[in-house]
Amino acid sequence: MQLKPEYKERLDRALARTGLRPTKQREHVFSVLLEKLDHPTADDVYARARADMPTISLATVYNCLETLSASGLIKQVNFEREPTRYCPNLTAHAHFYCKESGEIEDIELSDDIINRLKAALPKGHTAHRIDIAFDGKCGGCHDGED
Amino acid sequence: MQLKPEYKERLDRALARTGLRPTKQREHVFSVLLEKLDHPTADDVYARARADMPTISLATVYNCLETLSASGLIKQVNFEREPTRYCPNLTAHAHFYCKESGEIEDIELSDDIINRLKAALPKGHTAHRIDIAFDGKCGGCHDGED
DNA sequence: ATAGATAATTATAATAATTCTAAATCCAAA
DNA sequence: TTTGGATTTAGAATTATTATAATTATCTAT
Ligand SMILES: [Mn+2]
Ligand SMILES: [Mn+2]
Ligand SMILES: [Zn+2]
Ligand SMILES: [Zn+2]
Numbered sequence: 001m002q003l004k005p006e007y008k009e010r011l012d013r014a015l016a017r018t019g020l021r022p023t024k025q026r027e028h029v030f031s032v033l034l035e036k037l038d039h040p041t042a043d044d045v046y047a048r049a050r051a052d053m054p055t056i057s058l059a060t061v062y063n064c065l066e067t068l069s070a071s072g073l074i075k076q077v078n079f080e081r082e083p084t085r086y087c088p089n090l091t092a093h094a095h096f097y098c099k100e101s102g103e104i105e106d107i108e109l110s111d112d113i114i115n116r117l118k119a120a121l122p123k124g125h126t127a128h129r130i131d132i133a134f135d136g137k138c139g140g141c142h143d144g145e146d
Numbered sequence: 147m148q149l150k151p152e153y154k155e156r157l158d159r160a161l162a163r164t165g166l167r168p169t170k171q172r173e174h175v176f177s178v179l180l181e182k183l184d185h186p187t188a189d190d191v192y193a194r195a196r197a198d199m200p201t202i203s204l205a206t207v208y209n210c211l212e213t214l215s216a217s218g219l220i221k222q223v224n225f226e227r228e229p230t231r232y233c234p235n236l237t238a239h240a241h242f243y244c245k246e247s248g249e250i251e252d253i254e255l256s257d258d259i260i261n262r263l264k265a266a267l268p269k270g271h272t273a274h275r276i277d278i279a280f281d282g283k284c285g286g287c288h289d290g291e292d
Numbered sequence: 293a294t295a296g297a298t299a300a301t302t303a304t305a306a307t308a309a310t311t312c313t314a315a316a317t318c319c320a321a322a
Numbered sequence: 323t324t325t326g327g328a329t330t331t332a333g334a335a336t337t338a339t340t341a342t343a344a345t346t347a348t349c350t351a352t
Contacts, residue, residue: 021319021328042309057331062310078226081339083309094263096271107266116259117240117278122251124285125242131279132263139270167299167348188338203302208339213300227310229338 003031014071028053029064030088033074039085039095039104077104079133094132100141107134149177160217174199175210176234179220185231185241185250223250225279240278246287253280 003011011030012022020026032048033040040048046061065086068074077085079097085104087095092114094107109132117130149157157176158168178194179186186194192207211232214220223231225243231250233241238260240253255278264273 023318023329025330055331059311059332060330063330076226078224080222080224081230084227094266096267096273098271105268107268109263109266113259113262113266116262117255117280120240120253120255120259121242121280122253122285124288125244125280125282126288127242127280127282129281131277131281133277134263134267134271134273135275135277136271136273139268142270142272169300169347171301201302205303205340206301209300 003027003034007031007034011073014073015067018071020067020071025053025056025060026064026067028056029061030068030073033068033086033088037087037089037106039077039087041083041085043083045086077133078131079104079135092130094134096134096136096138098138098141099135100137103138105138107132149173149180153177153180157219160219161213164217166213166217171199171202171206172210172213174202175207176214176219179214179232179234183233183235183252185223185233187229187231189229191232223279224277225250225281238276240280242280242282242284244284244287245281246283249284251284253278 007030008027011027015022015026028049029045032045035048042058042062042065045065046056046058049056049061065074065076069076069086072090074086074088075090077087077095079085079095087106089106091106092109092111094109096105096107097103098105114130118127121127153176154173157173161168161172174195175191178191181194188204188208188211191211192202192204195202195207211220211222215222215232218236220232220234221236223233223241225231225241233252235252237252238255238257240255242251242253243249244251260276263276267273
């Protein structure tokens with residue numbers, strides 16, 4: 001579970017930008033997120049992180065996820081009242097949550113749609129974040145329906 | 147805090163549709179939501195409801211809000227990890243959350259935008275819900291900025 | 293109207309995700 | 323290498339919400 005130099009550099013630069021220290025744990029949690037792009041919860045990340053770093057604590061996982069989010073390296077994703085999930089895809093994208101399979105997919109959004117959404121805001125309002133979440137049934141779960 | 151006949155009828159019909167009973171509490175909680183259109187939390191609703199119905203319990207407020215949501219009379223609104231808020235506006239709309247003032251605004255969305263969003267989904271996926279939340283600073287909070 | 297069956301309300305306990313606390317450890321600058 | 327602040331850690335605390343079980347209300351059929 002080594003962080004590729006490219007990502008290690010990105011991590012170090014992002015942390016330095018805010019005066020935060022690069023630590024083994026932050027590096028490892030970041031690598032866990034990059035390893036499998038499936039929007040894990042903090043508990044999921046904890047379980048995966050412990051495989052290679054058995055002494056890491058859940059509190060640290062939460063701390064690292066918070067630090068990485070604050071540094072702009074990952075994003076938090078929320079569905080209704082479910083536990084927060086984490087995503088290293090930094091493009092402007094929405095999320096599709098299939099209630100049938102539980103799967104979460106990234107939905108890439110064009111600049112055009114983003115701009116139209118921003119244009120729906122009243123004059124003077126500025127958005128520094130737009131969360132878009134779809135709930136539904138994915139194609140796979142529709143196949144073989146009665 | 148009387149429910150207008152129009153809304154009383156709508157409530158009764160929606161409850162009957164799912165075999166649920168109209169109760170004083172459900173009626174009252176619905177009226178609280180309609181009274182002030184500001185996206186209150188369950189605790190807010192509890193506080194307002196007790197003004198006219200001092201014996202209502204918090205559990206009942208949660209139950210009523212759940213029932214009203216399930217019946218399609220109100221919607222739940224979530225921002226990040228904050229407590230769920232409730233909204234009786236049934237039009238397709240997004241929410242703008244001003245981090246400065248804490249105010250939450252309805253942002254009406256055209257069918258065109260909704261359709262474009264749905265069109266961004268992969269073939270075969272169907273969405274039965276789309277949540278759109280803006281975080282930012284509203285016009286009022288921008289005025290008189292340095 | 294009354295009685296029996298069922299649903300809803302209530303007070304309280306339980307749960308679950310997250311945050312806080314304080315002690316131990318680590319890191320980076322001097 | 324020392325040292326001070328940052329980070330990690332284990333565990334306690336918090337908070338929104340849900341579950342439980344007893345009581346009360348509503349509905350349906352008589
Ligand atoms: Mn994503
Ligand atoms: Mn609303
Ligand atoms: Zn699916
Ligand atoms: Zn504002």
